[in-house]
Amino acid sequence: MTVAITIGERRGATAGDGPVTxxxxELLSTRLLVQGNSGSGKSHLLRRLLEQSARLVQQAIIDPEGDFVSLADRYGHLVIDAAEHTEAALQAAGERMRVHRASVVLNLEGVDAEVQMRRAAAFLGGMFEVPREYWYPVVVVVDEAQMFAPAAAGEVSDEARRASLGAMTNLMCRGRKRGLAGIIATQRLAKLAKNVAAEASNFLMGRTFLDIDMMRAADLLGMERRQAESFRDLERGCFVALGPAISRRPLAVRIGPVETESRSAGPALMPFEPTAPTEEIRELILTPVPERELPARTPRPVAPPPDILAQLAAHADVARAEAEVEAQATPEIDPAEQKQRFAAILADILQDEEAGFRPVHVLYQDFLVRCRIEGMGRQALDMPRFRRALATARAGVDARTAQTDVWQQAEQMASALPEDVQGIFLLIARSALEKLPCPSDATIARAYGTHSLGRARRQLAYLEEQNVIVLRMDGMGRRSAVIVGLGWETAPALPDAPA
Structure with a gap:
């Protein structure tokens, strides 16, 4: 069934001749895009469409400037002031207006741009998510659509932009099956998101002056680029129409009259006459503003600033006293036994497969906690000694071997090396001392705390450059290492063997 409304007449036609419907x-299935610079008659066009269809289809108007609230007096639209409601309330209102089939004007006047975007998105979301049994046809008009579907990020937050753009995309892309017919109007096509504009199949293009907007309008209407200049010559209230709901060919239309007026219409130009003599005007405008007399405030007593040095000294005294008490309560431990217990704690830590890849400071914190549990908190190793003990533990040296004079020579050589390679050297030294196979690249990488085999090979090359080891390769591609000065040598082994 065809239900047509008259939007105007052919441009240049005489009154009553050539109406455009x-x-x-068809509009419910194909949507509409209206474009026109400020003063082109865009709001007048939207008002004409709304008035002509008010008795035929349910309407929802997203009104950022409060232009369309006057429809309520004549056609019974419900005006919702967004400034007085939360986003949750507006989402519920969007659902209920479809359930109860009421035409609504969402007045966004009086709130800033970001709040407008959030609340419009909430309202449109409520309309979109209504159950299927309420998918009645609704004409949804969004004025100043470039605010709600911007082509680029602006001064609003990304969250607000995503919410608003998502709601507009749903309206224009998926709204048709839910009975939502989107009519979006914009001053600047270049500022409107292309994925939103591209969903419209009907167009009404008004006067515009910027080249980029004229070119986009011409492209949408299927006109040649040289014809784009004609958009500059359009009069106020005249538009070029195209689309299955209006005309199959570009058609110039002069929009018909409306019955209601915009509440925010600008004042008409009139002759200017001063309302009072100059001296009186001066007095009215420049009279000093009286200052409010505030009651005298009794100053509050100001506390003296705290003595930071005294507080620090007191804290140090307390900490010292606590340390002395703890030291007295902690029994003395034999140094040999202490080393064995430290070695046992380190061995327990290194049983975790991921311990080899954790940073040293993380392992040190774990070590301190375990020492406190063992009652050795005040006797725990400091960081440098912990690093050396960790290197020995990673080398797999047991507590008895670590106390021998032979191994002390290896540790003395390691102490001259950077801390990060001491563990690798001790690992090789232990293998050489016990005539074990030369550690593979994967084993060395694990001792170094990395998964990179290339980095492990670079550390071996560094040790050889420091003249602490000598690497040999036999005819079968197996590698062995000799500790310089000690004469210890590992058994040959393949470098690419697993860890």
Whole structure:
């Protein structure tokens, strides 16, 4: 069934000749894009469409400037002031207006741009998510659509932009099956998101002056680029129409009259006459503003600033006293036994497969906690000694071997090396001392705390450059290492063997 409304007449036609109609049923399936610079008659066009279809289809108007609230007096639209409601309330209102089939004007006047975007998104989301049994046809008009579907990020937050753009995309892309017919109007096509504009199949293009907007308008209407200049010559209230709901060919239309007026219409130009003599005007405008007399405030007593040095000294005294008490309560431990217990704690830590790849400071914190549990908190190793003990533990040296004079020579050589390679050297030294196979690249990488075999090979090369080891390769591709000065040598082994 065709339900047509008259939007105007052919441009240049005489009164009553050549009316231009719009098929509402077709519009519900194909959507509409209206473009026109400020003063082109865009709001007048939207008002004409709304008035002509008010008795035929349910309407929802997203009104950022409060232009369309006057429809309520004549056609019974419910005006919702967004400034007085939360986003949750507006989402519920969007659902209920479809359930109860009421036409609504969402007045966004009086709130800033980001709040407008959030609340419009909430309202549109409520309309979109209504159950299927309430998918009745609704014409959804969004004025100043470039605010709600911007082509680029602006001064609003990304969250607000995503919410608003998502709601507009749903309206224009998926709204048709839910009975939502989007009519979006914009001053600047270049500022409107392309994925939103591209979903419209009907167009009404008004006066515009910027080249980029004229080119986009010409492209949408299928006109040649040289014809784009004609958009500059359009009069106020005249538009070029195209689309299955209006005309199959570009058609110049002069929009018909409306019955209601915009509440925010600008004042008409009139002759200017001063309302009072100059001296009186001066007095009215420049009279000093009286200052409010505030009651005298009794100053509050100001506390003296705290003595930071005294507080620090007191804290140090308390900490010293606590340390003395703890030291007295902790029994003395034999140094040999202490080393064995430290070695046992380190061995327990290194049983975790991931311990080899954790940073030293993380392992040190774990070590301190375990020492406190063992009652050795005040006797724990400091960081440098912990690093040396950790290197020995990673080398797999047991507590008895670590106390021998022979091994002390290896540790003395390791102490001259950087801390990060001491563990690798001790690992090789232990293998050489016990005539074990030369550690593979994977084993050395684990001792170094990395998964990179290339980094492990670079550390071996560094040790050889420091003249502490000598690497040999036999005819079978197996590698062995000799500790310089000690004469210890590992058994040959393949470098690419698993860890």
């Amino acid at each position: 719009m098929d509402l049923a």
